[in-house]
């Protein structure tokens with residue numbers, strides 16, 4: 753692996769009464785696709801939110817280019833494109849206005865022609881001036897994802913289930929874009945329940961469940977069981 757750009761150190765997260773994971777640690781170099789995998793409720797979205805600084809861990813830290821993200825603040829956010837479940841799409845703005853305002857918020861240069869190309873890529877050419885509130889869920893998702901076509905210069909993409917609500921063509925186009933971003937040295941971290949159809953990328957899989965204290969207890973129990981069996985065998 754190249755030198756890590758993104759590091760997760762000893763992360764512990766609690767939600768409600770539960771410790772979702774503890775001691776979660778991994779490091780990511782440039783040009784890597786990181787898939788966060790696991791069952792419903794395992795803490796995948798929570799991990800993404802910790803990675804973006806939207807949530808704080810109970811213990812541990814996330815470092816971007818060697819600096820804790822809370823400290824790096826603007827320097828980190830400038831290099832981050834986060835698309836969560838809620839999409840961040842404004843209903844009262846048209847499709848193209850959504851792209852314009854997102855570029856401004858992300859301090860990205862805005863180019864109308866590129867924005868139209870992005871909308872073409874996500875199959876929304878016929879909806880440029882339609883208020884986002886009049887779109888279907890899948891179309892709203894596409895408005896959010898169109899931001900990615902305008903974020904090629906942004907190093908880190910954090911995406912929560914980006915393929916959900918896309919049709920086959922949409923999935924293929926997005927997978928190509930993600931593949932291109934990773935090949936250019938970007939880092940894409942995403943939650944998905946499916947295999948990521950991206951070829952030739954350096955792939956890392958992170959499963960928050962592996963760091964769950966409940967799972968450890970189960971492993972410890974299995975160990976204790978095998979110790980008990982050995983002791984029983986010796987006794988006979």
Ligand SMILES: Nc1ncnc2c1ncn2[C@@H]1O[C@H](COP(=O)(O)OP(=O)(O)OP(=O)(O)O)[C@@H](O)[C@H]1O
Pocket residue numbers: 767768772790791792793794795796797798799
């Ligand atoms: N606002 C909240 N307050 C308390 N607990 C929460 C909150 N949001 C989520 N949780 C709990 O945290 C756990 C992890 O939720 P999270 O959304 O990170 O899981 P996930 O792995 O992304 O699940 P899914 O695959 O279903 O989207 C769940 O068990 C959930 O009950």
